[in-house]
Amino acid sequence: MKISLNWLGSLVDIEDKTPQEIDELLTMSGLEVEGLEEVEEVKGGLKGLVVGEVLECEQHSNADKLKVTKVDLGTEEPVQIVCGAPNVAAGQKVIVATVGAELFPSPTESFKIKKGKIRGEVSMGMICAEDEIGLGTSHDGIMVLDTDLPNGTPAAKYFNLENDHVLEIGLTPNRVDGSSHYGAARDLKVLLDRPIKSVSQEEIFNKFAVDNNNAPVKVNVQDTDACPRYSGITISGITVKESPKWLKQRLSSIGLAPINNVVDITNFVLHELGQPLHAFDLAKVGNEINVKFATEGEEFITLDEEKRKLKGNDLMIANASENMCIAGVFGGIESGVNDATTSVFLESAYFHPDVIRKTSQQHSIKTDASFRFERGCDPNMTITALKYAAALIKELAGGEISSEIVDVYPKAIENFVIDVKFKNVDRLIGQAIPQERVISILEGLDISILERTEETIKVSVPPYRVDVQREADIIEEILRIYGFNSVELSESLSADFLASFPKKDKQILQRKVTEMLAGSGCHEIMTNSLTTSKYSTELGDLDADKDVKILNILSADLDVMRQSMMFSGLEVINHNIRRQQKNVRVFEFGKTYHKEESGYEEREHLSIFVSGTSTDESWIRKATASDFHTVSSLVEKIFDRLNIQGVSVEYINNDTVAYGLQYIARKQVIATVGLVNPKAAKLAGVKQEVFYADIDWSALVKMYSADYKFKEIPKFPEVRRDLSLVLDKKATFASIKEIAQKTERKLLKNINVFDVYEGKHLSAGLKSYSVSFILQDENKTLNDKAIDKAMNGLIKAFETQLNAVIRK
Known part of the structure; x- marks a missing residue:
C-alpha cells in the first residue's frame, strides 16, 4: 500500500518532520514502511529551466527557418539562442533550458543542453516547447507564457510542480484501519499529539446538500448478514470529463492512472478514507437496486471483459432484471461510468468480510475494494464517504444531488x-x-x-x-x-525457559538438502504413493504380508501403498528413457507404508536415482558413465550438510540391490546405496543400469546437529606418503582405513586409495591397493624421523592384521 506524504500532510501537520522521521514513526507504531521513494511530477523536476523574455528576434543569416534571439534570463547580460519555432517573437515570456540542463521529453529518454553553434551562430540554451520538457505532446511551437514573474524564475515555480515522497507500507492483515491516508493520519495524530486536519464532518456537511428528490432509487437487501449496511445516493446532470490537476496528482503519486472525474473521485475517497465506493450509470440502474446472491452457474462479464461463471455464494448488485456488479469485488462491463454518462447512482456499503473473501478467492480477483472489504471496513464510514464523494462530484462534474440518502442498516454494528x-x-x-x-x-x-x-x-x-x-x-x-524503545531494560535480563539448542525445523532441513541436490544437477520428482503388489510378491526383500492394500482399487497396477521408494522412481526413469532421455538424475522426498502387527506405519524417506552418463560428451572429453560413486558422493554430501557424525559402512547385496553399502550411525541403518538389481529394474521396465540411494529421512532429521565445531587452520605443512599393499581379495579399503586410524591417531589426517589392481602379475585371490597417507603435526614441522616412525607403525599393523605384503 502506498502513502503520499503530500496527501498525508493535508490530513495532519507533518511539515516539521522529514520523510525518514515519518517512516520511523509509522514503522514503530505497526505500519511497517518497506520503502521510501521520491516522486517527481515531471522527471528531472525542470532543473535548469527558467522563465525568460525574448528581447530581440531576427532572421538567421544562413537558414530560412531559424531565428537568432536575445533572451533576458535575469542575469547581467542577455544570452543568444538560436530557435527554430515558427511562433517565436520579441516581447514574449518563454521557458528557457539553460546550458547544462537535462531535459526529459519522455520517462525513457533525455538530452543535455550544451553551448554550441547552429549554422555559424552561437546558441546558449533552448527555448522550449511543451513536449520537449515532458509537460505535454504539442510541438506546434514554443510555449508563450502569460505571467508577471521576473525573468530567471525557476520554471518549476511557474508550473507549481509538486514533488512528493511516497511510503510503501507492508500492511499486515489485521491492520485494515491503516489502509488509507486517513488511517495513517490517525496514528500520527496520537504519536505527534496533533489535531487531525482530516476531511472533517463539518467540512463535508457544509459542502453536501440534497437539491431535489427527482431520481430516488429503491434498495432491497436479500441477506443483511452478508450486507449489514448499504447506502446510496443519485447525482444527475453531471459532465464526465478529465479530472483537475490536483486530483490527478493525488492518484498518480500512489501509482493510480486517472480515468475520469467521477471514477477518480471514488478512487480518491477510497485511498483517503479507506471506504470503497462504486459509481453506477443511473441509466443502467433504473429505479431499483437489489443486493442478492447469484444463481449457481450463471455468467457475468466484468470490467476486464472476462466472462465469469458465478457461484451461489457470490453476492451481487443487480437492477430489477440483471446483475451489474460483483459486490465489493469488481464492477460489470455494462454498468460503469463512461463519457456518455449523465447521471450516477453512488454506492457506499459495508459487506461481511467472509462473503467478499470467498468470492475474491473463488474468482482469483484482487482489487483495492476487495482488499479492504475482506479484512473489515468501518461500517460507520459509509455515509461520511458517500457525502464527501457526492459533494466532490457535484463540484467537479456539475449536476445536482437528486435523491435523499438511502441507508439500509437494520442492525447497527456495536462497538x-x-x-x-x-x-x-x-x-x-x-x-x-x-x-x-x-x-x-x-x-x-x-x-x-x-x-x-x-x-x-x-x-x-x-x-x-x-x-x-x-x-x-x-x-x-x-x-x-x-x-517499544521507551520501555527500559532492567540491569539483569532473565527468561523463564532457555532452550539448550535450536529447535529442528524439518522443512528448513529439507530445503537445504533440496538446494544442494538441485545444485548438483538433480531434478526433484513427486510420485504416486500407490503402486502394484507385483513388486512385493516377486522380490524376496519385500514382504507381501506387510502390503497396505487398497479396498476400492481403481486398477490392478494401483492396488497397494508402496513399501519402497525404489519402484516409483524406476517408473519415472522408464518414462524418461522411452522418450529418449537416457541420462537421468532425480530425487524424491516421500513416504513408505507398512502393515505391522501393532498397526499401520509410515516412514519418511529421501531417494536418489542416477542412470546413464554423469557428464555430457563434448569436444574436450568423452561422456562419463554414472557409477556407484556418483550417487554415494551425493549421500555423503548430505551427511556433511546435516553434520551427521560417526557413520560407518557395511557391504550388502540382495534382490533389490545387486551390490552396495549400508551407512550406519548410532547402531541404525540411515542409508542404503548401490546398483539396482537388474531383476528389480526389469520389473519396472528399465534395462540400463540404475544407481539408487534410499535414505531414512526421519533418522537424519533426528541426528542433525547445528553444533558445528571449528578450529584454526594449521600453520605447519602436511606430508604425503604412499604405500602399495598386496592383500587378500576379500580385504576392503574400509578395513585398511580403520586399522590406520587406530594405529596412528596423532599425525594421520587423511587416507585415500588412488589405484586398485588385479591381474596376471598377482597370484590368484590377491589384489593390490595403492594408498596415500596425509600426515601433519599441528604444532610443528614434521621431520623425517617422525614421518618414518608413523609409516613403520602403519606398515607393521597392515602386515600383522591383514597379512599385507608391502610392494617396494
Whole structure:
C-alpha cells in the first residue's frame, strides 16, 4: 500500500518532520514502511529551466527557418539562442533550458543542453516547447507564457510542480484501519499529539446538500448478514470529463492512472478514507437496486471483459432484471461510468468480510475494494464517504444531488466493550505507565473510556478496529504508541525457559538438502504413493504380508501403498528413457507404508536415482558413465550438510540391490546405496543400469546437529606418503582405513586409495591397493624421523592384521 506524504500532510501537520522521521514513526507504531521513494511530477523536476523574455528576434543569416534571439534570463547580460519555432517573437515570456540542463521529453529518454553553434551562430540554451520538457505532446511551437514573474524564475515555480515522497507500507492483515491516508493520519495524530486536519464532518456537511428528490432509487437487501449496511445516493446532470490537476496528482503519486472525474473521485475517497465506493450509470440502474446472491452457474462479464461463471455464494448488485456488479469485488462491463454518462447512482456499503473473501478467492480477483472489504471496513464510514464523494462530484462534474440518502442498516454494528486492568498493562509491557498516559493514548486512538476506577477501566473500541477485541489487544495498542524503545531494560535480563539448542525445523532441513541436490544437477520428482503388489510378491526383500492394500482399487497396477521408494522412481526413469532421455538424475522426498502387527506405519524417506552418463560428451572429453560413486558422493554430501557424525559402512547385496553399502550411525541403518538389481529394474521396465540411494529421512532429521565445531587452520605443512599393499581379495579399503586410524591417531589426517589392481602379475585371490597417507603435526614441522616412525607403525599393523605384503 502506498502513502503520499503530500496527501498525508493535508490530513495532519507533518511539515516539521522529514520523510525518514515519518517512516520511523509509522514503522514503530505497526505500519511497517518497506520503502521510501521520491516522486517527481515531471522527471528531472525542470532543473535548469527558467522563465525568460525574448528581447530581440531576427532572421538567421544562413537558414530560412531559424531565428537568432536575445533572451533576458535575469542575469547581467542577455544570452543568444538560436530557435527554430515558427511562433517565436520579441516581447514574449518563454521557458528557457539553460546550458547544462537535462531535459526529459519522455520517462525513457533525455538530452543535455550544451553551448554550441547552429549554422555559424552561437546558441546558449533552448527555448522550449511543451513536449520537449515532458509537460505535454504539442510541438506546434514554443510555449508563450502569460505571467508577471521576473525573468530567471525557476520554471518549476511557474508550473507549481509538486514533488512528493511516497511510503510503501507492508500492511499486515489485521491492520485494515491503516489502509488509507486517513488511517495513517490517525496514528500520527496520537504519536505527534496533533489535531487531525482530516476531511472533517463539518467540512463535508457544509459542502453536501440534497437539491431535489427527482431520481430516488429503491434498495432491497436479500441477506443483511452478508450486507449489514448499504447506502446510496443519485447525482444527475453531471459532465464526465478529465479530472483537475490536483486530483490527478493525488492518484498518480500512489501509482493510480486517472480515468475520469467521477471514477477518480471514488478512487480518491477510497485511498483517503479507506471506504470503497462504486459509481453506477443511473441509466443502467433504473429505479431499483437489489443486493442478492447469484444463481449457481450463471455468467457475468466484468470490467476486464472476462466472462465469469458465478457461484451461489457470490453476492451481487443487480437492477430489477440483471446483475451489474460483483459486490465489493469488481464492477460489470455494462454498468460503469463512461463519457456518455449523465447521471450516477453512488454506492457506499459495508459487506461481511467472509462473503467478499470467498468470492475474491473463488474468482482469483484482487482489487483495492476487495482488499479492504475482506479484512473489515468501518461500517460507520459509509455515509461520511458517500457525502464527501457526492459533494466532490457535484463540484467537479456539475449536476445536482437528486435523491435523499438511502441507508439500509437494520442492525447497527456495536462497538467492542473491553475491561482492562492497569496492573495487567504494567505487567505485560514490563514497565509501570502512568494511568493518565494510558488514558490519553486510548482516547487519541478513538477508544472511549466508559468507566474508570483505580484498578480498572472499561473501554469502547470502534468497529473499524477489527484487531482490538481483547484486553491483550488494548495493551498492545498502548505499547505501540507509548513506544517499544521507551520501555527500559532492567540491569539483569532473565527468561523463564532457555532452550539448550535450536529447535529442528524439518522443512528448513529439507530445503537445504533440496538446494544442494538441485545444485548438483538433480531434478526433484513427486510420485504416486500407490503402486502394484507385483513388486512385493516377486522380490524376496519385500514382504507381501506387510502390503497396505487398497479396498476400492481403481486398477490392478494401483492396488497397494508402496513399501519402497525404489519402484516409483524406476517408473519415472522408464518414462524418461522411452522418450529418449537416457541420462537421468532425480530425487524424491516421500513416504513408505507398512502393515505391522501393532498397526499401520509410515516412514519418511529421501531417494536418489542416477542412470546413464554423469557428464555430457563434448569436444574436450568423452561422456562419463554414472557409477556407484556418483550417487554415494551425493549421500555423503548430505551427511556433511546435516553434520551427521560417526557413520560407518557395511557391504550388502540382495534382490533389490545387486551390490552396495549400508551407512550406519548410532547402531541404525540411515542409508542404503548401490546398483539396482537388474531383476528389480526389469520389473519396472528399465534395462540400463540404475544407481539408487534410499535414505531414512526421519533418522537424519533426528541426528542433525547445528553444533558445528571449528578450529584454526594449521600453520605447519602436511606430508604425503604412499604405500602399495598386496592383500587378500576379500580385504576392503574400509578395513585398511580403520586399522590406520587406530594405529596412528596423532599425525594421520587423511587416507585415500588412488589405484586398485588385479591381474596376471598377482597370484590368484590377491589384489593390490595403492594408498596415500596425509600426515601433519599441528604444532610443528614434521621431520623425517617422525614421518618414518608413523609409516613403520602403519606398515607393521597392515602386515600383522591383514597379512599385507608391502610392494617396494
